[in-house]
Amino acid sequence: MSPLQVFNTLSGKKEDFTPLTAGTVLMYACGPTVYDLCHLGHARMAIVYDVIQRYLRYSGYKVTFVRNITDIDDKIINRAAEIGLRPEQLARENTYNFWRDMHALNITSPDIEPRATEFIQAMIAFATGLIDSGHAYVSGGDVYFEVATFKQYGKLKKQDLQELVSGAREQVRSQSALKELKRSPLDFALWKSAGSGEIGWESPWGHGRPGWHLECSTMIKNVLGETIDIHGGGEDLVFPHHENEIALSESLHGHPLARYWLHNSFVQIDAEKMSKSLGNFKTIQDLLKTYSADTIRLLLLQTHYRGPIDFTGESLTAAGHGLQRLIRATQAVSSEEAAELIAAATPETSELDFQIMQKFRGEFTAAMDSDFNTASAVAVLFNIADQIFLETKAQTRLSYISALTSIAQTLGLTLEDTSHKVGNDTASGIIELLLEIRASARAKKDFATSDLIRDRLVQLGVKLMDTAGGGTEWEKS
């Protein structure tokens, strides 16, 4: 298979990618906690793993891609209480929003999309297993994982237990209630007890709900298995979330949770992290009002996934201009001309197609095999565009165009020209303009023009009604 190399957070190095079972990839990415709308950061995460997944399939792997939805969590409960919804209502609403955004961004649906609330019994079993093996303890209706029992704790973040303990001590001093319950400040909750009026499930430890880290560990185990090939997420999940997942899964199973840990970097606004707590985030919905999914995707792909992107208003506009160039390139042969050329195809032209495709696929593959270097891969697209504009033979241009669209597709770019689609407000304005021209024609008794406008609008589904006062009204017929 291909000499793909990926950067593994666990080793801190690029490594040759060899999946557990040759030819197949089990891949899991941490999905959203559905308590609010998704922002550009979620878009980056989703697009990064979408492209990785697409490329692995393109490379010939049989991929099972799982992305979860965390639909029970303190953030959901708190937000729901603020706005007067039941937690499950809020979670459902934002799950729909998330799906709509993913669809709008041309993100491939995951093969399996487990939701945390579907796996409560499995989580209880997981936690019970950890208690029985001495890795977890019950305390006041909660269940905590005892970090000291997992000697490798800190291996993902590359910090030893002692350093983490001294760092954590400061933080936890204020949380006096928890201090009573936890043996060590690093211990984290697998199960949190809930009041009788609160959302929760029955468990051996009473009414309660699962902790975040347990959710992912359990879903991976139940959906993909005990060891998977790729586990991904945003870089902020390295610690504590992924470190804790490792501690849970590896304590219970005794072997690695994931062979390769991939983490994408952040989107920044004015050189600062974009986050909900800073209030400087852009929702996907807002961005899609102004920019196409391709524009957003191109902007994100022009930077390597492990580097931060400083988002500015201009950067999206610049990406949009670049995208235009690629779209123009695909239009360098008209559709009629293309149909003729395809009809007239010969073994020689097929050979030309093949050679051009091979050349650029080779460059594309070389870029992507180097830890998914999408920035270099995007450069290949622009190089093909150059060739298209320089090429004088239509037949050859067509070959380049098919190479361009094929590679763009693997990156999830549609190269669909949206510049000729107008919104309803614009369409209404255009109708008003036509009515003005028609009124002027009628005033000059130019009824040929006036009737042409009326007939053509009727064909387009717009009915005109001249009123007694000389004005004209319109409506959709």
Place this chain on the structure above:
RNA sequence: GGCGGCAUAGCCAAGUGGUAAGGCAGAGGUCUGCAAAACCUUUAUCCCCCAGUUCGAAUCUGGGUGCCGCCUCCA
């Protein structure tokens, strides 16, 4: 305080030992009734600073400076 990352043209950004991809913006040109768009050409003797290793470094080593992230919910 601990750990990690980054520093390449006006802006964004690839490149980890062999002589600087790509995008945007700018300049010149082609086209054009005017305008816009589009296309073509062009744009870093040099990669934060200092010292070192090497035939050779943006790329490796040591030191310095600056910026950012994680250590608390966060993609």
